[in-house]
Amino acid sequence: MRPILRPRPFQRHCTLQRRANRLISTINNPSIPSIAYRYASTPKSTSLTCPYPSTSTLRQSTLLPKHLHPIRHQRSFINIPNIFNNNNNNNTPQTIRTLRASRILPFPPSPLYEIIASVESYSEFLPFLGASTVTARDKDTGYPSQAFLTVGYGPFTETFTSRVTCDRDNWVVEARSGGGVGEDGKPIPGADEGLFSHLSTKWELVPLSSKGAAGAGAETEVRLEIRFRFQNAMHTAMMSAVEDKVAGVMIEAFERRIKEQMALGR
Secondary structure, X not given: OOOOOOXXXXXXXXXXXXXXXXXXXXXXXXXXXXXXXXXXXXXXXXXXXXXXXXXXXXXXXXXXXXXXXXXXXXXXXXXXXXXXXXXXXXXXXXXXXXXXXXXXXXXXXXXXXXXXXXXXXXXXXXXXEEEEEEEEEOOOOOOEEEEEEEXXXXXXXXEEEEEEEEEHHHOEEEEEEOOOEOOOXXXXXXXXXXXXXXXXXXXXXXXXXXXXXXXXXXXXXXXXXXXXXXXXXXXXXXXXXXXHHHHHHHHHHHHHHHHHHHHOOO
């Protein structure tokens, strides 16, 4: 028995052409009114070309490219702003950000000031501070004048040098880093330590009671101001998610420290 061979594309095309020609001749024959009426809206063709695309034509239109030249596909990327560039390399440096928080505590300013001026104990109660080491003290007052502070948040940890100013007459303790010159004309360390281009942490006590520093019922307002500017925008972008809470968290930690120390009678 002769096997049934699948028609080749050319033979199949010819078969479809013959069927199409018979259909066209039938439509053009007025002796068959039903057929003529049925295909009255169909454009008449006198050529021998099939009005419908053959299987071969469909295969060619599907597989063969429409253009002679290959289409070059270009991959487009979303234009994300490069927040990791160092803003110090252009003429528009980042502005200095300022965080503030305050708390009224039922204690006189004197014991509060001693805790604030104890920079070497900062790492024991302040968040985001991994280590604090005093490297120099004032010869007259004995208060810290310079310290190494290790700041850590997330994957970033940095140790930098801070210049410490203790002004007991005005109940102020301030630590500054990031280089430059302070308001008193003295240089500020930490210009080449990478993390901050400016950092200032200022504690200020404001006595609210007129009964004296050690009088019963004395109250003191504790004010914390943090001013900072990072070296690059990557750190700024990460800090922006939590910066509104930093000062509040620090002053709450200071309040807990005060209550612990006062409970111990210090």
